[in-house]
Amino acid sequence: MSDDAPPEALRSLASWLLTQTAAHAHRLVTDGLGAIAARGHHYRLLASLDEFGPASQATLARHSGVHTSDVVAALNELSAAGHTARLPDPADRRRNIITLTPSGRTHLTAMRERLQAVQEDLLRPLDATERATLTTLLTRLLAHHENRERESRHAG
Amino acid sequence: MSDDAPPEALRSLASWLLTQTAAHAHRLVTDGLGAIAARGHHYRLLASLDEFGPASQATLARHSGVHTSDVVAALNELSAAGHTARLPDPADRRRNIITLTPSGRTHLTAMRERLQAVQEDLLRPLDATERATLTTLLTRLLAHHENRERESRHAG
């Protein structure tokens, strides 16, 4: 459904280039993870647990950037599959402490491998220097907009 | 919900950087267009009509990259607002010929202005050279993945 050349009015917009390439990236990630019955949120949560250790769901949401309500749903799936465990926090009975199980660790490794392949696929036309440049530019944009969000939350 | 620093396992993934920055870009675009009761699809369709002239819905879908089924919905909205007109094609009675009305042209101009402001907002931390670099890299990625899609459609 997008055979012809898009109008210049679109191709000249950075926002359009970003969302379009992101759509392709998202497709590749979804397909790559889907092949091992995983999804984007799963990786974000398991990677956060792996890097920061066991945490409450709220902390996990802050680390991974996944919305708390989506954390609930994703952890339902991950726990049902035995990749995470929900333990009540004895010190604060509102909280669950989420831990990575051995099975979750294995699953995380598999996801990492899939995602590495996806990056290669995604960035194929760029050489190493260009990939580094792209990463730097995107990282700067992201940092800028994350700060703006933080500030507006602090102000609001 | 994304206050803390995301794990390195995410920050090092180009796919993650892309989808995150795209999410911010999408928010800015949605907000910017929302202020004048417009949406992304509207701009893509009106810009295509402006650049390529009147077209059938199917052609419009191919030009704009908007799915045919979504074209139907967006044109319902645009036509209800008087920004486009659907005329039956006398030469092919399956088709509607879509045209930009004067009101649609005015609306398109307003969207263009909003979107220019959004680009400025989006790219603020980058200087002119860096913006050009980003545009080039993204354009190359996009071209690559569009070709892959075309080929797999041709093969399949």
Added chain:
DNA sequence: CATATTTCAGCTACACTGACATCG
């Protein structure tokens, strides 16, 4: 017959909102 166009109904993923009960 196959193909193209328009339309409708619905699905998935992600980001997000609002409400609620629970607990500190």
Added chain:
DNA sequence: CCGATGTCAGTGCAGCTGAAATAT
């Protein structure tokens, strides 16, 4: 009472699928 937490229900947009009706 205020605030944080976990849960559930539901919204909106984008991208997409499938099917039907109509016409070429």
